[in-house]
Each structure stands twice: as structure tokens, then as C-alpha cells.
Amino acid sequence: MEQITRLLFDPEIILGTLPTLLAEGLLNTLYLSFSGFGLGFLVGLVLALMGISKRWWVRLPAKVWIDLFRGLPAILVIIYVYFGFTLSGARIFEQRSSYAILALTLIASAYIAEILRAGIQSIDKGQMEAARSIGMGYLQAMWLVIIPQGIRRVLPPLTNELIALIKDSSLVFVIGMSVGDRELFRIGQQIVQEQGNLSALTAAGIMYVAITVPLTRVINWMDTRLREGKPLPDDELPQAAQRPTGGR
């Protein structure tokens, strides 16, 4: 038992690993996952809009994309993207981290598309009719009226997806980032190999929890604020918004 504790939770190794994790890994993990989420959000929005089109040939490519990148294990997407491009000679990026972001974008876009689609479809159709009746075009009405309301309704599942992506960013260790570009997991993994003790990965694990827990709290706070709006005297929200769930 003591041996297991030392192998996984050696305080000296954990404390010794933290400075590198903080100085190098934390920023790279945040960089990879937030870039992937941001770009994935944009792609996901386009996919969501394609997914609710009346035309089957607009829906079909979105459906295939979503099924593919949601169905494949994240690690396989990362391997395909990095080794697919580099081995075939199509070195579209200089940096390895760019391939990692591309892969994370593909993964995130598939999940986010489904979350956003649920949010958009939960908005009463009278909203679209009202927007169209004052002369807005379909996409304009979507952008100004439907999407802002839809996103607010799906903030919790979007948060789940961001957290899932932060953790999935650990899988880019398969690309083999070099010193300076390593994210949390990769740093932990390399120290484990040097020392023959798993505690460095525990240190990385502590970092993931330290990112995701405060993040959840902040978004929940924003969510509450957005739903309640600015407090005015007779403030009552009539329809308790139905909130589609999603994420993983």
C-alpha cells in the first residue's frame, strides 16, 4: 500500500514537477484547448446551420462530418491529422501545435455542432417569423435573433464540451511535442519515463482539475447572470427555458 502511494502520490516528485507544469504545460494546454474550442465553435456553428437546412445536400455533408469526428476516438483523429499530413508530404503547418489545434478543432466542431443545433431548434419559431416579418433575411435573423438566444440556452453543455476538450488535449502527446511546446500531460509523461514513478502524472492531473473546476464555476455564474438579466424591480422570467443537454 505504501509502495502504491509512493508510486502514484510521491509529494516530493509532485512538488518538483509543478514548476515546469506551471511555466510550460499550463499555457500550452490552455492554448491548444481554447484555440481548438474557439475554431471548433465557428466550424460547429456553420455545421449546425447546415444541419437544419431544408435541403438534403446541405444537411448531408454536415451529418457525415459530425458522425465521423464524433465517432472516431480523439486520439485517432490527432494521429490521422498529424501523420496524415506530415507523412504524405503535405506539411501545411510549421508547428506541431498547429496540427494539434486542427485535430482538436475537428473533434470539437462535431460535438459543438450538435449542441448548437439543439439550442437553435429550441427557440420558438415565432422568433424567426417576427424577425423575417420586419424584413430580415434568414441568415440575418439567425445571427441577430436566434443564435444569441440559442447559445444562452446551451451554455451548460458547451461548458461540458470545453472541459472535455481540455482533457482531450492531453492526447496530443502522441505527436511528440518538443520542450517548450509540451502540454501538461506530455511533461508529466516524460518525467515518468525519466524517474520510473507515476507521481508526475498525478501532478498533471492536479493541474487539469485546477483548470476545469474554476472554469465551470465562472461559466455557471455567467449562465445565471444571463438568465436572470439585469435585476430590475418586477423581474420575472415567464417561460422556464427548456435546456437541451449534450456533451460527453
Next chain:
Amino acid sequence: MGEAAAASATPRVALRGLRKSFGTTEVLKGVDLEVAAGEVVCVIGASGSGKSTLLRCINLLEEPTEGRVEVDGVDLTARATNIDAIRTRVGMVFQQFNLFPHMSALRNVAIGLRKVKRMSRAEAERVARERLAEVGLAEKAAHRPAQLSGGQQQRVAIARALAMDPDVMLFDEVTSALDPELVKGVLAVMTDLAERGMTMVVVTHEMGFAREVADRVVFVDDGQIVEDRPPAELFGDPRSPRLRAFLEQVL
């Protein structure tokens, strides 16, 4: 185009041989209706008679299965017609208000001016404040829809439609979702609008309003116009048994 005589004879709104089916159910079975500029036409009938569908065809929220919809002589069902541009000239007010809940009353009214008519923010908000004042809600500009009563929300919705400076206003049972004590204020705004010469097509259950304000009352039953006469005649001397039966139930 451009012949004044022809233009004045052209009805503001014309429905010609209008048919609409949802799946296998035919809701409108050949409707012909003309509304002249400045005229107020009330459409009455039992629920499910097709009167709301008729109204929603006028700005093509429902696409007719057959027939034509003309606004100032322009056929809306023609492929070449820019429906977004026509809709800025046809205001619509809904039973459920359909205000944008994430925007203040002022932004609800201003957004069409800014984003469709491309006005500057300052200009759009100036016009929006004027329209809000006209419906008696100048002091509610900063409120969100959820912070307003149903009657106030509906008046904001009217202001939103009026802000686009439409040639026709469509009202789809706009008082049906309101508590009784809030109906009056909304009807007063509509009466005022009618007196200022707005062309209006009003689907309503408010027989008092139809009698007082309408130039013509149209009775719709089973997807067809059964009677189309001035209110005094239609209410005083209903010809068809179907209208008589309907009036007995609502009056």
C-alpha cells in the same frame, strides 16, 4: 409602372384564387380578397376556419399552394420578387407578441431600422423612441420584454412593426393572449392607427372593434370567404346560416 391612374386603382393587397394545404388538409380553398389603401378589413371566423393562415399568406409566412398574393400589384409568389424587401412594407403583429427577449424594448424597435434599413444607431434609436412614445411606452425603452406586461409587450411589438414605416399592417389575433384588462390599451393603439389612415388587415375575435373600426368585415368559414360586407350590414343582417350561427355563439 408610373401611371398614376393605374397605381391608384391597384389594391394595396390582393389575394387571388389563394389555396393552401398542410399535407393533405386544405386550409384555404380558393380565397379572393382585395384591400384598398387606407382600408381597415377585419377577418372573423371560428378557430380553424383558416383566417390566420389567410393573414400569414399576405407576407408569405405561409407559402400558398396555389394562387397569387399581390402587394401594390407586385406578385409575391413570383420567383423574382425580393420577399425581404416587400416584408419591410408589410408590418405584422402576432398573437404571442414574439418580441426578442434578449433585447430591450428600444432595441426591439430599433433593430429592423439598423440592420434592415441600415440607419445609424442614433437615427434608429431616435425613430424607435418616437414609435414607443406613440404606443405610450416611452418610459419603458430600457425594459426587457420579460419585465413588461402582456399588453405592454404587444404595444412594443406594434411599435416594432410601425418603425419600418409599412404600407400595410397585419394583426393576427393580437389581443387573444392578453388578460382582459390589458386588451383595451392595445385596441386603442390600433384604433388610433386606423384613424391615421393605415391600411390594416385584422384577424380578431373582438367583435366590438370590428364593428367600430372596420370598413369591411370578412367572415371566413371552412377555408372560404362566406361574407364580405361593411360591419353594420354584416352584423345587422347576416345572410348565410353559417355566419348567423357563428355570431350567435360569439355575441
